[in-house]
Amino acid sequence: MCGIAGVAALTGLDAEAMAPKLDAAVARLQPRGPDANGTWHDARCAFGHTRLSVIDLSDAAGQPMAAHGLVGVYNGEIYNFAALRKELEAANVSFTTRSDTEVLLAGWRHWGEDVLARLVGMFAFALWDADAGCLILARDRFGQKPLLYAEDAGVLSFASDLVALDRLRGDGGIDPAALRLLFTLRYLPDPWSIRPGVQRLPPGHLLRHDAEGTRSKRWYDLAEQRQPTPESDRVALAELRERFDAAVEARLIADVPLGVFLSGGIDSALVAASMARLGGRVESFTVGFEGAAAYFEERPAARIVAEHLGCLHTEVSIGPDDALAALDSVFDGLDEPFADSSAVPSYLLAQATRRSVTVALSGDGADEVFGGYRKYRAERYANLYRSLPSMVRHGLIEPLVAHLPESKSHRTLEAARRLRRFVAHAGKDVVARQAGFNRLLHDDALDALLVVPAEAPSLEAMIYDLRQDSGQTDPVNAMLAADIALGLPGDMLVKVDRMSMANGLEVRCPFLDHRLVAFAAALPSRLKLGARTGKIALRQAFADRLPPSVFARPKKGFEMPIASWLTGQLADLTRRAIDPTHLATQGLFRPELPAAWYDALKGGRRDTSEALWTLVAFQAWYERHGEA
Numbered sequence: 001m002c003g004i005a006g007v008a009a010l011t012g013l014d015a016e017a018m019a020p021k022l023d024a025a026v027a028r029l030q031p032r033g034p035d036a037n038g039t040w041h042d043a044r045c046a047f048g049h050t051r052l053s054v055i056d057l058s059d060a061a062g063q064p065m066a067a068h069g070l071v072g073v074y075n076g077e078i079y080n081f082a083a084l085r086k087e088l089e090a091a092n093v094s095f096t097t098r099s100d101t102e103v104l105l106a107g108w109r110h111w112g113e114d115v116l117a118r119l120v121g122m123f124a125f126a127l128w129d130a131d132a133g134c135l136i137l138a139r140d141r142f143g144q145k146p147l148l149y150a151e152d153a154g155v156l157s158f159a160s161d162l163v164a165l166d167r168l169r170g171d172g173g174i175d176p177a178a179l180r181l182l183f184t185l186r187y188l189p190d191p192w193s194i195r196p197g198v199q200r201l202p203p204g205h206l207l208r209h210d211a212e213g214t215r216s217k218r219w220y221d222l223a224e225q226r227q228p229t230p231e232s233d234r235v236a237l238a239e240l241r242e243r244f245d246a247a248v249e250a251r252l253i254a255d256v257p258l259g260v261f262l263s264g265g266i267d268s269a270l271v272a273a274s275m276a277r278l279g280g281r282v283e284s285f286t287v288g289f290e291g292a293a294a295y296f297e298e299r300p301a302a303r304i305v306a307e308h309l310g311c312l313h314t315e316v317s318i319g320p321d322d323a324l325a326a327l328d329s330v331f332d333g334l335d336e337p338f339a340d341s342s343a344v345p346s347y348l349l350a351q352a353t354r355r356s357v358t359v360a361l362s363g364d365g366a367d368e369v370f371g372g373y374r375k376y377r378a379e380r381y382a383n384l385y386r387s388l389p390s391m392v393r394h395g396l397i398e399p400l401v402a403h404l405p406e407s408k409s410h411r412t413l414e415a416a417r418r419l420r421r422f423v424a425h426a427g428k429d430v431v432a433r434q435a436g437f438n439r440l441l442h443d444d445a446l447d448a449l450l451v452v453p454a455e456a457p458s459l460e461a462m463i464y465d466l467r468q469d470s471g472q473t474d475p476v477n478a479m480l481a482a483d484i485a486l487g488l489p490g491d492m493l494v495k496v497d498r499m500s501m502a503n504g505l506e507v508r509c510p511f512l513d514h515r516l517v518a519f520a521a522a523l524p525s526r527l528k529l530g531a532r533t534g535k536i537a538l539r540q541a542f543a544d545r546l547p548p549s550v551f552a553r554p555k556k557g558f559e560m561p562i563a564s565w566l567t568g569q570l571a572d573l574t575r576r577a578i579d580p581t582h583l584a585t586q587g588l589f590r591p592e593l594p595a596a597w598y599d600a601l602k603g604g605r606r607d608t609s610e611a612l613w614t615l616v617a618f619q620a621w622y623e624r625h626g627e628a
Helices: 013-026 081-090 100-118 161-170 174-187 234-252 266-277 299-307 320-333 342-356 368-372 374-386 390-400 410-425 431-437 442-448 459-471 475-485 489-499 514-521 538-540 548-552 563-568 573-575 580-584 594-602 608-624
Strands: 001-009 036-041 045-051 065-067 069-077 121-129 133-137 147-152 157-161 198-200 205-210 215-216 259-260 282-289 312-318 359-361 507-509
Touching: 001 069, 001 081, 001 121, 001 161, 013 036, 013 045, 013 161, 013 368, 013 573, 036 580, 045 069, 065 081, 065 100, 069 100, 081 100, 081 475, 081 538, 100 121, 100 133, 100 342, 100 594, 147 161, 157 161, 157 215, 161 608, 174 489, 174 608, 205 299, 205 514, 234 514, 259 266, 259 342, 259 580, 266 299, 266 368, 266 538, 266 548, 282 342, 299 548, 320 342, 342 489, 368 489, 368 514, 368 538, 374 410, 374 475, 390 475, 390 548, 410 431, 431 475, 442 548, 459 475, 459 563, 475 489, 475 514, 489 507, 563 594, 563 608, 573 608, 594 608
Parallel strands: 259 282, 259 359, 282 312, 359 507
Antiparallel strands: 001 045, 001 157, 036 045, 065 069, 069 121, 121 133, 133 205, 147 157, 147 198, 205 215
């Protein structure tokens, strides 16, 4: 893993003026690559790089790298680089390092953009072809590695991190449409950025910048990669085992120590089990919350798995004081506003893991690929709910659910919140349902909250397009495809990347091996969703690898008790975020709605913690970078 940044000015680069800006960008990226850094420039292009050394630890593998008629900077890992190198050597291509970076440069020179389809891995990279006067940017299939860019008066700048890009461009501001999307989703979907004029290169896309202009195109489309439906469930489950184990094995290549994140759920447990089958003692790491409700506790279930597999296991205990102490580091690691509160425990887990290993495997992606979230089961029951007479739904169920009594029990509070969300959206059409299950604030609340009006794409329109593009006719598989394109790169993978990279830890996700994802996309939804649980295929294919209690455990998110903390240990932080005087000076938010959120949460009348935390997270980012 690394951090990359650079600038291309085809009419000529003022290298002397650019040098301090590039140095400042590289300094921002240092946590992503704590082992080495470097810069390079010619008359039209300049690159910066920070390196986390994982494969070929020698100085010869440092970046920026000039080889095979190209100069490149690269963030990620190509797991099949050794096989690609053999192919290239058979074509009389010679190498001077053992690095995957050089294989990427040689592969591009030999195959051109067709090399992208050959890559197994996660990556974001930039290549400069001086002879052609062309800058190339590319991002991996599912958006595991970030890449942002902006074009200003013909000068194209890019970076792994928005703050680093700000340092190259010297520009700032807030895009009102992006702000509206943030409070719609709690994150910013690709290609949006909070900065006007800055975009994220979408997953599976390639960008060229040369004398003909700047244009991007999709180089990977999951809809075009799906496999034929297996001839039987038995064949499907056997192939699933084979593909999954191959994906795990591919991600064990490294010249540094590896471990695994181990929660109480089946995804990370299956990764750990596969690692154990491949030999050697597995180092595993899990996190738990001191004094919190049992709902948030992962350690006992993870301990059962670790003992079953014989892992060298480490438990991380988090109390409110630990979370509060880590908040500055968490917010420092976020280059854009991001309001998934599980970033906090993710940071602390990555921090503890990095003390022992440099690379960790995780179970991320399994929920989106195999149907693990509760909202997918809600989709299964929605048609049953819609079949009820309107009089029953609107006259009886909805009023009863709206007046459910509040409870101090998190389990009861969470169940009530889920039931309200289901009843609010289950009667809608399939696109509106999915939008409702993903939405934080509706348009009327957004209008009441935001001072500056903005035209942003509707969530329904985005989801409709993604479902259509997927080519899936099964409504559950279409829902999964839309989430793989929207929430996975915008939320889950942002959290994983930013919090691990803030600690110089590389995280690899076997469930996002593109061959496994394409295979899963062809499975019928009955192998993903059952009447009471999800990820049926995983449960059936790997039932012999883990104790039955692991598969019987109900689905839980990687969450922290944010509702109680916002009005307790973090109350001062919350009150600063909603302070009317500050909001008036800032000119972005009206104060009435945030005040109502806080009063409702503190009074136990409604769980408004997600909305409050989104505002808290935005304000923390704004204090650091808002006026860049």
